[in-house]
Amino acid sequence: MAIIGIDLGTTNSLAAQYTSEGVKFLRNSSGNALIPSVVGLDDEGNLIVGEVAKERLITHPDLTVSEFKRTMGTDLLYELGSQKYTSQQLSSILLKKIVADAKEIIGEEIEEVIISVPAYFDERMRTATKQAAELAGIKCERLINEPSAAALAYLHKHEWKDGTYMVVDFGGGTLDVSIIDSFDSIMEIIAVAGNNQLGGKDFNEAIYNHFCVSNGLNSEDLTPEQQAIIYRMAEATKIALSTNAIANMTVVINEEKYSLTMDNNELIKIAHDVFEKIVVPIKKVLKDSRLKPSDLEAIVLVGGSCKMPTVAAFIEDVTGVKPSTDINPDTAIAVGAGVYTGIKAKNQELKDIVMTDICPFSLGVGARDDNKEISMSFIIERNSMLPCSVSRDYYAVKDRQTEVNFKIYQGESIIPENNIFLGEMKISCPPTREHEFVATVRMTYDINGILIVDLTNREKQTVSKVMLDKKVHLSEKEIEQIKGKLDKLRFSENKDEEEQLLISKTERMIEETMGFDRERFIEALERFKFIMKNGNTIEKRKAKEFLSNLLDQYEE
Ligand code: ADP
Ligand code: MG
Numbered sequence: 001m002a003i004i005g006i007d008l009g010t011t012n013s014l015a016a017q018y019t020s021e022g023v024k025f026l027r028n029s030s031g032n033a034l035i036p037s038v039v040g041l042d043d044e045g046n047l048i049v050g051e052v053a054k055e056r057l058i059t060h061p062d063l064t065v066s067e068f069k070r071t072m073g074t075d076l077l078y079e080l081g082s083q084k085y086t087s088q089q090l091s092s093i094l095l096k097k098i099v100a101d102a103k104e105i106i107g108e109e110i111e112e113v114i115i116s117v118p119a120y121f122d123e124r125m126r127t128a129t130k131q132a133a134e135l136a137g138i139k140c141e142r143l144i145n146e147p148s149a150a151a152l153a154y155l156h157k158h159e160w161k162d163g164t165y166m167v168v169d170f171g172g173g174t175l176d177v178s179i180i181d182s183f184d185s186i187m188e189i190i191a192v193a194g195n196n197q198l199g200g201k202d203f204n205e206a207i208y209n210h211f212c213v214s215n216g217l218n219s220e221d222l223t224p225e226q227q228a229i230i231y232r233m234a235e236a237t238k239i240a241l242s243t244n245a246i247a248n249m250t251v252v253i254n255e256e257k258y259s260l261t262m263d264n265n266e267l268i269k270i271a272h273d274v275f276e277k278i279v280v281p282i283k284k285v286l287k288d289s290r291l292k293p294s295d296l297e298a299i300v301l302v303g304g305s306c307k308m309p310t311v312a313a314f315i316e317d318v319t320g321v322k323p324s325t326d327i328n329p330d331t332a333i334a335v336g337a338g339v340y341t342g343i344k345a346k347n348q349e350l351k352d353i354v355m356t357d358i359c360p361f362s363l364g365v366g367a368r369d370d371n372k373e374i375s376m377s378f379i380i381e382r383n384s385m386l387p388c389s390v391s392r393d394y395y396a397v398k399d400r401q402t403e404v405n406f407k408i409y410q411g412e413s414i415i416p417e418n419n420i421f422l423g424e425m426k427i428s429c430p431p432t433r434e435h436e437f438v439a440t441v442r443m444t445y446d447i448n449g450i451l452i453v454d455l456t457n458r459e460k461q462t463v464s465k466v467m468l469d470k471k472v473h474l475s476e477k478e479i480e481q482i483k484g485k486l487d488k489l490r491f492s493e494n495k496d497e498e499e500q501l502l503i504s505k506t507e508r509m510i511e512e513t514m515g516f517d518r519e520r521f522i523e524a525l526e527r528f529k530f531i532m533k534n535g536n537t538i539e540k541r542k543a544k545e546f547l548s549n550l551l552d553q554y555e556e
Contacts, residue, residue, distance in 0.1 A: 001108060001109050001110075001111035002017060002102075002106050002108045002109070002110055002111060003017075003110075003111055003112045003113070003114065003341040003344065003345055004016065004017045004026065004099075004102050004106075004110055004113055004114075004338070004341060005017070005018075005113070005114045005115075005116070005144070005149075005334060005336070005337025005338040005339075005340055005341045006095070006098055006113050006114070006115050006116070006334070006337060007116050007146070007149070007333040007334040007337055008037070008069070008091065008094070008095065008098075008115050008116065008117070008129070009037055009069070009171060009172065009333075010037060010067055010069040010070060010171055010172045010173035010174060010199065011036065011037060011066075011067070011171060011172030011173065011199075011200070011304065012034040012035060012036055012037060012172070012304070012330070013034070013035045013036075013037050013094060013098060014026075014033055014034050014035060014330075014331060014333075014334035015035075015098050015099075015101075015102050015334065016331075016334040016335055016337060016338030016341075017102070017106065017338055017341065018338050018339060018341045018342030018345070018347060018350075020349075023156075023334075023335045023338035023339060023342075024338070025331065025334065026098075026101065026102040026105045026106070027105070033330075033331065034330060034331075035049070035050040035051070035094075035097075035098060035101075036050050036051055036053070036054035036066070037066065037067070037068075037069065037094055038050065038053040038054040038057065038064060038065070038066040039053055039064070039065055039066075039068075039080070039090050039093050039094055040052075040053035040056050040057075040060065040063050040064035040065065040080070041063045041064075041080060041081045042063075042492050042500075044492075045081060046489075046490050046491060046492040046493065047093060047097075047489050047490065047491045047492060048491075048492050048500070049093065049094055049097040049491070050097065051497075051501055052492075052497060052500045052501050052504050053066075054066070055501060055504030055505050055507075055508055056504050056507070056508075057228060057232075058225060058228040058229055058232060058508050058511055058512075059225075059504070059507045059508055059511055061224050061225065061228060062079065062081075063080065063081055064080075065078045065079075065080055065085075065090060067172070067173060067201070068087040068090045068091065069087060069091065069173065070087075070173050070196075070197075071086075071087045072087045072088065072091065072121070072125045072128050072129060072132075073087070073088070073122070073124035073125040073126075073127070073128035073129075074086070074087065074124075078090060083485075087128070088128045088129075088131060088132045088135070089132070089135065089482060089485075089486060091128075091129065091132040092132040092133070092135035092136040092486060093136070093486065093489070095113070095115075095132060095133055095136045095138060096136040096137070096138075096486075096491075097491065099113065099136065099138055100491075110138065111139065112138075112139045112140065112141070113133060113138055113139070113140050114140070114142050114143070114144055114337055114340055114341055114344065115129055115130075115133065115140055115143055115144070115337070116143070116144050116145070116146045116149045116333050116334075116336070116337045117129050117143050117144075117145065117146065118145070118146050118169075118174045118176050118194060118196055119145040119146060119147050119148075119176050119178055119189075119192035119194060119360045120174070120176060120192065120193075120194035120195075120196050120360055121196070121360070122360075122361055122410060122411075122420060123361070123410050123420065123422070123449065123451070124420060126143055126449050127449070129143060130143065130449075131474055131479070134479060135479060135482055135483055135486060136486075137483070141448055142340075142344065142447070142448055143448075143449065144336070144337055144340050144357075145176075145178075145189065145192070145357060145360070146169050146176055146333050147167040147169055147176050147177075147178035147180065147189070147192060148178075148180065148187070148189055148336065148340075148355065148357060149332070149333045149334075149335075149336025149337045149339075149340065150167045150169055150300060150302040150327075150332045150333055150336055151165055151167050151178075151180040151182070151187060151189075151300065151336065152187070152335075152336035152339045152340060152343075152355070153302075153327055153331075153332040153333070153335035153336040153339065154167075154298070154300045154324075154327055154332070155182055155187065156335070156336075156339045157326070157327060160182060160185050160353065161182065161297070162182055162183050162184070162297075163181075163182060163296075163297025163298070164179060164180070164181050164182075164190070164291065164295055164296055164297055165179070165180045165181075165182065165296060165297055165298050165299070165300055166178070166179055166180075166282075166285065166293075166296050166298075166299045166300070166319075167180060167299075167300045167302065168282070168299060168300070168301050168302070168303075168306060168315060168323070169302045169303045169306075169333070170199065170200070170278070170301075170302075170303040170304075170305035170306045170311060171199050171200065171303035171304060171305060172199045172200045172201055172303075172304060172305070173196070173197070173198075173199040173200075173201055174194065174195070174196045174197075174198065174199055175194050175195045175196075175198045175199060175277075175278060175281060176192065176193075176194040176281070177192070177193050177194060177281040177282050177284075177285050178190075178191060178192040178193075178285060179191045179192075179285050179286075179288075179289045179291060185352045185353050185354060186354045186355075186356070187353070187354065187355045187356065188356045188385065189356065189357055189358040189383075189385075190285075190288075190289045190291075190358075190383070191284075191285040191288040191289040191358075191383050192285065192358065192360050192383065193280075193281035193282075193284035193285045193288065194281050195277060195280065195281060198274065198277050198278070199305060200235075200238070200304055200305040202271065202274045203238050203267070203271050203274060203305070203308070204231060204234045204235045204238060205231075205234075206267075206270045206271040206274065207234035207235075207237055207238055207249070207262075207267070207270070207271075208230055208231050208234040209270075210260070210262070210266075210270045211230060211233075211234060211249060211251070211258070211260045212230070214260050215258040215259075215260065217253070217258065222253070225511065226253050229251055229253075229511065229512055230251050230253075233249050233250070233251050234249065236249070237249040237260075237262065238267070238308070241262070241263070241264055241267055241308070241310075242307050242308050242309060245263055245264070246261060246262070246263045247261070247262060247263075248260075248261050249261075249262070251512075252512065252513060252514045255514055264309065264310050267310060268310055275310075275311075275314055278311070278314060278315070278318075279318055282315070282318055282319065288383060293319040293320050293321045294320070294321070296319075296321055298321075298323075298324045299315065299319060299321050299322075299323040299324060300323070300324055300327065300332075301315070301323045301324070301325065301329055302327070302329045302332040302333060303329055303333075304329060304330060306323075306329045307329055307330075312325070340355070343355060356385055356386065356447075357385075357386045357447050358383050358384060358385055358386060359380055359381075359382065359383065359384045359385075359386055359388065359445055360382065360383075361382055361410050361411060361412065362376075362378045362380060362381050362382045362410070362411065362412055363378070363379055363380040363408070363409070363410050363422075363443055363445065363451065364376050364377050364378040364379045364380070364408075364409060364443075365377050365379065365394075365406045365407060365408055365409065365441055366406075366407045366409060366416035367394060367406075368397045372397075374416060375414050375415065375416065376409060376411075376413065376414050376415070376416050376419065377392065377394075379391070379392050379441060379443045380443050380445055382412065384445075386445060386446065386447045387444070387445065387446040387447055388444070388445055389442060389443070389444040389445075390442070390443055391440050391441060391442035391443070392440065392441055393437055393439075393440050394406075394437075394438055394439055394440070394441060395434075395435050395436060395437055395438060396429075396432045396433065396434050396435060396436050396437075396438045397434065398434050399432075399433050399434050400431045400432070400433075401429065401431065401432055401434075401438060402428060402429060402430075402431050403426055403427070403428050403429065404426060404427055404429060404438045404439050404455075404457075405424065405425075405426040406424065406425050406426070406439075406441060406453075406455065407421065407423075407424050408421075408422045408423050408424070408425065408453055408467055409421055409422060410422055422451070422467045423453075423465065423467050425453060425455055425463060425465055426455075427439055427455040427456075427457050427461070427463050428457070428461075429457040429458060429459075430457075430458060430459060432458075437458060438457065438458070439455050439456060439457045439458075440454075440455070440456045441453065441454070441455055442454040442455075442456070450466060451466070451467040452464060452465070452466050452467070453465050453467055498544060499532055499544065502528065502544060502547050502548060502551070503525065503528070503529070505551050506521050506524060506525045506528070506547065506551065507525070509521045509551065509554060510522055510525070513554075517554065520550075521550075524546075524547055524550055527543070528543050528544075528546075528547050531543040
């Protein structure tokens with residue numbers, strides 16, 4: 001029985017395991033470590049996940065979904081063939097596949113998973129994530145904040161060197177910045193801030209729009225397929241600019257070629273609002289933790305978007321500190337989640353490491369303020385260390401009050417309704433006069449994200465309740481129902497993922513090219529399918545090599 005760590009990303013996911021030789025990635029059968037977080041159906045209506053599905057985003061947009069993590073914990077539905085699924089259900093499908101692959105690689109049952117989530121995920125998003133695992137039939141008690149995971153990866157590599165660190169995690173759809181302290185093997189998160197609507201996607205969109213404007217194209221006149229092709233090329237251009245001074249973007253639309261040449265200066269110009277938004281959480285964590293950049297031992301960059309030299313330079317500009325580049329931004333979080341499984345399993349080499357976590361949001365109750373208006377009374381404040389337990393006393397708002405009612409919220413707004421409503425509790429009390437003590441509210445929030453609220457009145461009677469966000473917390477019955485729906489879906493039987501991937505890639509190429517190139521891909525695909533059906537093992541291997549080379553040549 002094994003425990004594995006999973007970086008369940010917006011864009012890419014990756015599983016890792018802690019072994020006596022260190023952290024091992026659980027690569028899928030096509031040999032790739034990163035698994036695109038994409039779910040789709042193949043032509044027979046069977047599930048496909050990861051790279052194969054990602055390749056079909058353009059050719060089969062109605063049968064493929066991506067970036068669903070952005071709406072985790074909401075009721076938003078994604079259409080996939082004739083059915084509709086929530087982000088949680090799609091994540092569950094993705095997790096099922098990751099765990100099935102991991103089981104095959106390790107050769108052991110997976111007993112439990114630890115999933116990383118953005119520190120900025122609220123209670124609703126966290127519960128939805130855990131239940132996504134439950135829907136996939138996988139045990140998940142513990143989540144780890146992505147920045148904590150990144151810090152674990154960094155400190156694991158640097159032998160738990162003492163100091164205060166800033167972790168900037170800039171992925172496809174989220175930005176998380178955090179401050180982490182490490183002293184005597186005790187790791188402590190001091191502050192977190194972020195923006196869960198900012199990521200590499202925003203650069204892609206900026207390039208997409210720039211491309212359309214420069215070429216006199218109106219995005220609204222384009223088909224979804226054409227839009228998807230431009231979008232893909234926009235992302236490729238952004239990635240090319242991470243290693244080249246200049247990048248060229250060419251897209252064929254209705255048999256006509258459109259191009260754009262750009263450099264990093266241009267990128268900074270067209271995406272200046274994205275850069276401006278990066279500063280906000282960086283300033284916020286420094287302010288929250290009362291630190292100056294010079295107090296930092298290192299700034300650790302993780303997430304695919306930190307591979308952009310413009311982003312790294314920008315962060316250096318803002319902080320005056322040159323960020324460290326010695327951990328791989330793509331895999332750091334999975335490594336950290338893997339290290340954490342080792343800590344949780346009390347592995348010998350990690351037995352002295354203690355990791356604490358913080359509450360990324362505030363918790364409190366709605367209470368009447370001095371102006372008799374209901375406003376938030378914060379009990380556990382954002383960035384409090386977990387586990388924690390805090391209590392506050394409340395006083396009668398009128399004479400002869402015999403009962404008090406508390407509405408419990410999570411969030412930072414002074415106006416309770418702007419926060420997430422978690423539930424309501426009441427307790428009776430002996431009749432009191434206005435301003436006299438009526439009850440104590442104690443909130444206890446643990447490292448697994450479980451909130452317990454106790455109300456105690458003057459007679460020392462107590463009522464307790466585990467607070468769950470009802471909007472997202474599913475009952476046993478609901479879980480069984482959704483499981484039933486998901487279990488009906490079969491994973492594609494085609495075991496040969498390499499073959500599937502080559503076919504999807506070639507189909508995409510046929511869509512993206514024209515004229516001679518297109519003819520070449522059509523011919524190659526027909527030939528390939530024929531050999532896969534009729535050839536012997538050697539012929540099949542050769543055909544795969546041939547097609548794979550052809551695709552590589554073209555993509556270069
Ligand atoms: P997530 O945590 O959201 O799953 P990742 O950390 O894997 O995301 O980052 C994905 C984002 O990183 C995408 O927007 C992708 O375009 C971008 N990205 C990946 N590699 C590069 C690169 N070499 N240069 C620029 N951006 C990159
Ligand atoms: Mg990530």
